[in-house]
Amino acid sequence: xxxxxxxxxxxxxxxxxxxxxxxxxxxxxxxxxxxxxxxxxxxxxxxxxxxxxxxxxxxxxxxxxxxxxxxxxxxxxxxxxxxxxxxxxxxxxxxxxxxxxxxxxxxxxxxxxxxxxxxxxxxxxxxxxx
Numbered sequence: 001x002x003x004x005x006x007x008x009x010x011x012x013x014x015x016x017x018x019x020x021x022x023x024x025x026x027x028x029x030x031x032x033x034x035x036x037x038x039x040x041x042x043x044x045x046x047x048x049x050x051x052x053x054x055x056x057x058x059x060x061x062x063x064x065x066x067x068x069x070x071x072x073x074x075x076x077x078x079x080x081x082x083x084x085x086x087x088x089x090x091x092x093x094x095x096x097x098x099x100x101x102x103x104x105x106x107x108x109x110x111x112x113x114x115x116x117x118x119x120x121x122x123x124x125x126x127x128x129x130x
Contacts, residue, residue: 021065021111022049028109028117034059043092046085051093057103060090062123065111078108078123087126 026036034052041048050061062078078086086106094100108123 017065018063022063024111024115025050025061025063025109025117028119029061038093041089041093043089043096045088045092048086048089048093057105058094058099059105059107060086060093061107061109062086063109063111065113080127083124084127087128090126091128 022039026039029050029052030036032054034054036050036052037058038051039049041051048060049063052059052061062082064077083106090104090106094102094104104126105122106124106126108120110118112118
């Protein structure tokens with residue numbers, strides 16, 4: 001006997017939408033001269049949507065999508081707690097890849113329901129000091 005679990009379906013739908021928008025952003029970044037190093041990179045500290053490189057700078061990208069700005073923009077969702085998770089995860093990535101001396105940047109990219117892209121370079125600075 002199967003049980004309907006709306007949370008599970010909602011979670012799967014959100015993952016599928018997230019993957020769709022991340023693919024749009026990957027193409028956008030490549031079209032703008034970025035080399036994609038990794039996507040959906042996970043570690044104990046958190047997840048990084050896209051890790052790219054351009055002009056010798058490693059760029060950690062957080063992708064957000066919104067149907068509307070009724071509850072704020074996708075970029076508004078990147079609060080201090082989210083920044084801290086991304087910072088900690090990026091440090092883990094740099095350690096794992098022997099890249100602690102890399103120049104890094106944190107970008108945020110929002111995609112709206114019309115697939116319009118809003119890219120903020122240097123959206124925030126690391127909360128981690130190393």
